[in-house]
Amino acid sequence: MNFNEIQEAWNREDGGGGQINLNLEPLKNAHQPLESIRKNMKNELYLQTFAIGILAFAPAYFNITGKLMMAYFTLYGLMFAVAGYYFYRFYLFFKKIHNYNANAKDSLYELYFEIRLHIEMYKSLTYLIFPFALVIGGMIGYTKKTKQLADEPLFIGDLDWLILSVMSIFFTLMIIAATNWWVNHFYGKHAKSIRKILDELKE
Amino acid sequence: MPTKEERLFLEKIQPHKGIIYKVSRMYADSAEDREDLVQEIMLRLWSSYASFEGRSALSTWMYRVAVNTAITFLRKEKNKPAIIGDDTPALQTKAFETDHSDEIRLNLFYKAVQELNPIEKALIFYFMEGLSHREISTQLGISENNARVKLNRTKEKLQKIIKTYGYEL
Numbered sequence: 085m086n087f088n089e090i091q092e093a094w095n096r097e098d099g100g101g102g103q104i105n106l107n108l109e110p111l112k113n114a115h116q117p118l119e120s121i122r123k124n125m126k127n128e129l130y131l132q133t134f135a136i137g138i139l140a141f142a143p144a145y146f147n148i149t150g151k152l153m154m155a156y157f158t159l160y161g162l163m164f165a166v167a168g169y170y171f172y173r174f175y176l177f178f179k180k181i182h183n184y185n186a187n188a189k190d191s192l193y194e195l196y197f198e199i200r201l202h203i204e205m206y207k208s209l210t211y212l213i214f215p216f217a218l219v220i221g222g223m224i225g226y227t228k229k230t231k232q233l234a235d236e237p238l239f240i241g242d243l244d245w246l247i248l249s250v251m252s253i254f255f256t257l258m259i260i261a262a263t264n265w266w267v268n269h270f271y272g273k274h275a276k277s278i279r280k281i282l283d284e285l286k287e
Numbered sequence: 288m289p290t291k292e293e294r295l296f297l298e299k300i301q302p303h304k305g306i307i308y309k310v311s312r313m314y315a316d317s318a319e320d321r322e323d324l325v326q327e328i329m330l331r332l333w334s335s336y337a338s339f340e341g342r343s344a345l346s347t348w349m350y351r352v353a354v355n356t357a358i359t360f361l362r363k364e365k366n367k368p369a370i371i372g373d374d375t376p377a378l379q380t381k382a383f384e385t386d387h388s389d390e391i392r393l394n395l396f397y398k399a400v401q402e403l404n405p406i407e408k409a410l411i412f413y414f415m416e417g418l419s420h421r422e423i424s425t426q427l428g429i430s431e432n433n434a435r436v437k438l439n440r441t442k443e444k445l446q447k448i449i450k451t452y453g454y455e456l
Contacts, residue, residue, distance in 0.1 A: 087390060087442065090392050090393070090415075092413055093310070093389035093391075093393050093396075094393065094396075094415045095417075096389055096430060097389070097393060098305070104304060104307065104308050104311075104325050105324075106297050106300060106301060106304055106307075107289070107297070107329070108289060108293055108296075108297070108329060108333050109326065109329060110330065111325075111326050111330070114361070115323055115324070115327045115361050116327065116346060116356070116360065116361065117357075117359055117361065120361060135315065139386070143396065155290055162361055172338065172409075181334055181335075182291075184331045184333075184334075184335045184351070184352045184355045184356060184396070185335050185338055185339065185351060185352065186351070186355075186428075187351065187428030188351075188354060188355055188358060188406075188409060188424055188426065188427045188428055188429030189427060190428050191351075192355075192358070192359070203427060225390045228454060229428045278359065279426050281358060281359075281404070281405050281406060283384060284404055284405075284406040284407075285406060285427065285428070285429055285433075287429075287430070287433050
């Protein structure tokens with residue numbers, strides 16, 4: 085047996101004959117990296133949108149009033165604007181049709197670029213929103229504390245400030261590490277496998 | 288019910304469905320994955336059809352879309368690669384040693400191909416379809432020389448794999 089014999093058998097094969105039924109019914113599961121990433125990111129962004137929406141009712145729920153409420157909504161507005169920009173960019177990403185007409189190398193590079201770009205955008209969205217959420221959380225905590233201990237100073241000394249600063253930095257670092265792990269675990273693996281395929285095309 | 292455009296598209300694709308079938312056999316080793324890959328290719332062909340300008344033959348365009356889709360196809364994780372599937376029963380029979388029919392040759396070939404990486408599969412697929420080195424290089428976006436070298440290496444690799452099954456190629 086040699087390649088010619090296999091090639092002859094290949095040419096004689098009836099090309100699926102009656103074995104495949106051509107139709108355009110959508111598939112239930114995602115079978116492309118881009119589809120898989122889009123599906124998961126979409127679900128996560130819905131959750132983030134819901135969380136941002138909930139924060140709008142925090143002043144009413146926690147009875148934040150006066151100047152603090154103004155500061156709260158100024159920060160909230162900024163966070164909303166930043167998130168809105170990113171959500172719009174993700175909306176465009178979800179709508180874009182990948183170019184399967186190009187040669188394999190171009191198609192793969194485009195795919196790799198799209199995935200890397202949106203992975204980084206997803207990370208930066210989380211990094212940007214978290215400080216806002218932290219300060220907003222601080223405002224809520226401040227309001228609760230001043231109501232519970234109206235006659236006592238909120239912070240006794242420098243040590244309290246130090247603890248607060250260290251905790252803020254610690255939580256920020258935790259969120260960055262958790263985001264990196266999450267994104268690399270669920271999305272980065274696709275970028276890695278495409279990079280590996282691209283490397284196979286090198287001279 | 289498909290729309291008029293969808294029906295016309297399906298009619299045009301029909302004579303070339305062998306491309307979809309063969310690509311799916313090369314890139315998916317289980318019947319379930321093959322079914323999904325066929326459907327995935329069909330959907331990608333349909334979504335890309337608007338940008339098909341007719342500069343090349345329909346089959347050439349179909350090669351690209353089908354192979355590009357298959358290269359990045361995500362198989363179901365539960366499937367184990369490169370095992371003798373339910374569609375290759377003849378391989379373990381007496382006929383394996385004596386009969387050289389098309390079906391057995393192709394089953395052996397498709398089984399060996401599962402051990403290649405996605406680019407090697409594309410090279411072998413285009414070779415089997417009778418494309419020249421130049422045409423293969425255009426489809427993959429690499430130089431003609433690179434296509435020639437990679438194809439030769441892949442053929443050697445395939446020969447070695449088939450040899451491990453007790454066959455010479």
